[in-house]
Amino acid sequence: MEMNKSMDEVFLVDTHAHLDFPELVHDLEGVFRRCAQAGVDRIVSIGIDPATSAKAVSLSQEHSFVFATVGLHPHGARQLGEADLEQMAALARNPKVVALGEIGLDYFRDRQPRSVQRRCFGQQLELAAKMQLPAVFHVRDAFDDFFREMSPWAPQLPPSVLHCFSGDWDVAKRALDLGLYLSIPGTVTYKNAAAQQEVARKAPLDRLLVETDAPFLTPVPFRGKPNEPALVRYTAHRIAELRGCSLEAVAQATTQNAYRVFGLARWETGEKA
Numbered sequence: 001m002e003m004n005k006s007m008d009e010v011f012l013v014d015t016h017a018h019l020d021f022p023e024l025v026h027d028l029e030g031v032f033r034r035c036a037q038a039g040v041d042r043i044v045s046i047g048i049d050p051a052t053s054a055k056a057v058s059l060s061q062e063h064s065f066v067f068a069t070v071g072l073h074p075h076g077a078r079q080l081g082e083a084d085l086e087q088m089a090a091l092a093r094n095p096k097v098v099a100l101g102e103i104g105l106d107y108f109r110d111r112q113p114r115s116v117q118r119r120c121f122g123q124q125l126e127l128a129a130k131m132q133l134p135a136v137f138h139v140r141d142a143f144d145d146f147f148r149e150m151s152p153w154a155p156q157l158p159p160s161v162l163h164c165f166s167g168d169w170d171v172a173k174r175a176l177d178l179g180l181y182l183s184i185p186g187t188v189t190y191k192n193a194a195a196q197q198e199v200a201r202k203a204p205l206d207r208l209l210v211e212t213d214a215p216f217l218t219p220v221p222f223r224g225k226p227n228e229p230a231l232v233r234y235t236a237h238r239i240a241e242l243r244g245c246s247l248e249a250v251a252q253a254t255t256q257n258a259y260r261v262f263g264l265a266r267w268e269t270g271e272k273a
Contacts, residue, residue, distance in 0.1 A: 010039045010251045012236055013258035014229035015183055016102075016136065016163050016211035019045040019066065020055040023215035023226040031228050032063070038230035039251070041065060042264060046102055046136065048073035053091055060096035067262060068094070069136055071101040077112040077120035085127055092131055098262035100128040101136025102163055105149070108140035117142075121149055129156040134261055136161045137180075143171050147178075154178045159261055164213050168195040172203055181261055183209040186219030186227060189238045201242040205253040209261070210235050 014035075018024070024031055035043070044067045045060065047053025053070035060068040070091045072080070080088075092100060103124040105117050112120075128135045135157060139146045162175050165182040172182060182203055188196050200208070210232050218227035219234040233247075240250045259265050 010233070010236075010248055011255055012038075012040045012210060012232055012251050013042040013044070013255050013264070014040055014212050014214070014232045015044050015161070015209045015258050015262070016046055016185075017043050017214040017229050018048075018052070018216075019043065019059055019214075020052055021215050024228060028059075031230070032065075034228065034230035038233045040229050040232055042067065042255075042258065043229050044069060044098060044258075044262060047071050047091075048102060049076050050087065053088070057091055057094050057097060060094070064267070066096075067098045067264065067267075068096055069099040069101045070097055071103045071124060071136070072120060073102055074104055074106040074117045074121065074138060075109060075111045077117040079116065079119055080123045085123065088124075089127060089131060092127075092133060096267075097133070098264070099134045099136045099161070100124060100131070101161075102138040103128075103135060104138035105142035105146050106138060106140045107142040107145075114142075114145070118145060118149055125150065125153045125157070128160075129153055132158060134158045134160040136163050138163055140166065143167055143174075147174060151178060161209060161261060163211065164217070165199060166196065167199070169198050169202055172199045176203065176207055181207050181209050181257060183211045184235060184239060185211050185213050186217045186231065186235050188235055188242075189220040190223075197242055200239045205243070205245075205250070206257060208239070208250075208254055209257055210239070210250075210254045 045056040047056045047070040056068035060066045164185045215226040236250045240247045
């Protein structure tokens with residue numbers, strides 16, 4: 001579908017959404033229509049296991065403005081055999097796959113043993129380096145182990161992304177020093193998000209991305225409803241407020257960053273969400 005340009009010509013990329021989740025997939029036509037109205041013209045649909053990774057790739061084939069990642073989330077971490085890794089690699093060879101992820105460590109939920117999470121994470125880091133794909137990282141309450149596991153791979157990886165960044169400014173500086181991009185979700189609009197707001201204010205604008213993590217983490221003033229890519233505009237607007245700059249400046253920078261990290265420029269066809 002073609003996009004009707006928003007009135008103020010602000011265009012954004014939602015760098016992290018789960019389009020295959022039931023809150024969104026049953027009304028994708030509406031989701032995309034609202035994206036067009038909000039000036040969101042590119043969406044990265046995220047894989048978290050074999051089934052959702054395959055679905056993300058499928059959606060990217062059906063819609064020129066949708067791109068995909070493939071990976072195994074730490075909630076489903078397990079030792080990956082050669083067949084598992086080859087299946088993941090086969091999906092990742094699709095031209096519309098722009099990253100490996102979301103991968104990482106989650107010590108908040110702790111749904112898998114931490115040693116298993118670390119092993120699974122390491123296997124996927126190795127695959128990302130081998131395939132020269134950026135990684136999309138999920139990290140909760142595990143930054144020390146994340147940096148310990150990831151740092152040796154940093155020189156071998158393309159610039160990668162800390163999705164839904166939840167650390168403080170000290171953690172942000174460590175991530176920036178490793179060349180990572182920080183992806184800011186809708187929680188930056190919450191009153192109690194002081195640490196995240198500090199990061200959004202202080203981090204270099206050329207290292208920030210915006211995301212929804214839809215259908216989760218709905219920004220103010222829509223909390224209590226499922227999140228969707230169109231609402232990433234509210235996240236960008238809050239970042240602009242925090243930085244004392246225009247929405248246009250945040251939109252331009254974060255969109256350029258998304259194009260750089262995910263290599264979206266080669267897919268410019270004129271068709272929008």
